[in-house]
Amino acid sequence: MPNHTGTAPGIPVLVLNGPNLNLLGLREPAVYGKDTLADVEELCRSAARTHGLRADCRQSNHEGGLIDAVHEARTAHRGIVINPAGYSHTSVALRDALAAVELPVVEVHLSNIHRREAFRHHSYVSAVADTVICGAGAHGYAVALDHLAQLVKETR
Ligand code: DQA
Numbered sequence: 001m002p003n004h005t006g007t008a009p010g011i012p013v014l015v016l017n018g019p020n021l022n023l024l025g026l027r028e029p030a031v032y033g034k035d036t037l038a039d040v041e042e043l044c045r046s047a048a049r050t051h052g053l054r055a056d057c058r059q060s061n062h063e064g065g066l067i068d069a070v071h072e073a074r075t076a077h078r079g080i081v082i083n084p085a086g087y088s089h090t091s092v093a094l095r096d097a098l099a100a101v102e103l104p105v106v107e108v109h110l111s112n113i114h115r116r117e118a119f120r121h122h123s124y125v126s127a128v129a130d131t132v133i134c135g136a137g138a139h140g141y142a143v144a145l146d147h148l149a150q151l152v153k154e155t156r
Contacts, residue, residue, distance in 0.1 A: 010054030014077040015044045017059040018085035032110045035138045047142040051149030070097040079104040079152045081144045088123035095124040104151035106144040109134035
């Protein structure tokens, strides 16, 4: 329910989805599931609410857009859940942005990246994430929010 400022109440956290995740539900459903991005974002908002958090959900297909969102989170949010998608395996810049903002970070992958092609086995983001969840499908985001709530309370 919105408060008097029009913003939903709760401790703000960022849920950031990377490239091609706007096509969730249509894109390789055997790998990524049938839930759409809107479904996943609603799941995140609902999981966040149960812990007194407010999930602000963003998605970008652009490396710079993801980096800008991470920089904005430095002052606007208390923690980050991120599925960096293909940039997990390529982006030193996104990794550096996450390291720079010094917020709790939970990295999520819908698929089990370790059971897939060798180029997906390494994520630059994992070294700066507090927690990595992969292979749990859309439910992984709910697990990520549960755990981020714990991390946010520890850093209060
Ligand atoms: C992904 C796994 C990545 O390897 C892939 O590039 C994605 C999605 C996942 O959620 O399983 O786009 O991050």
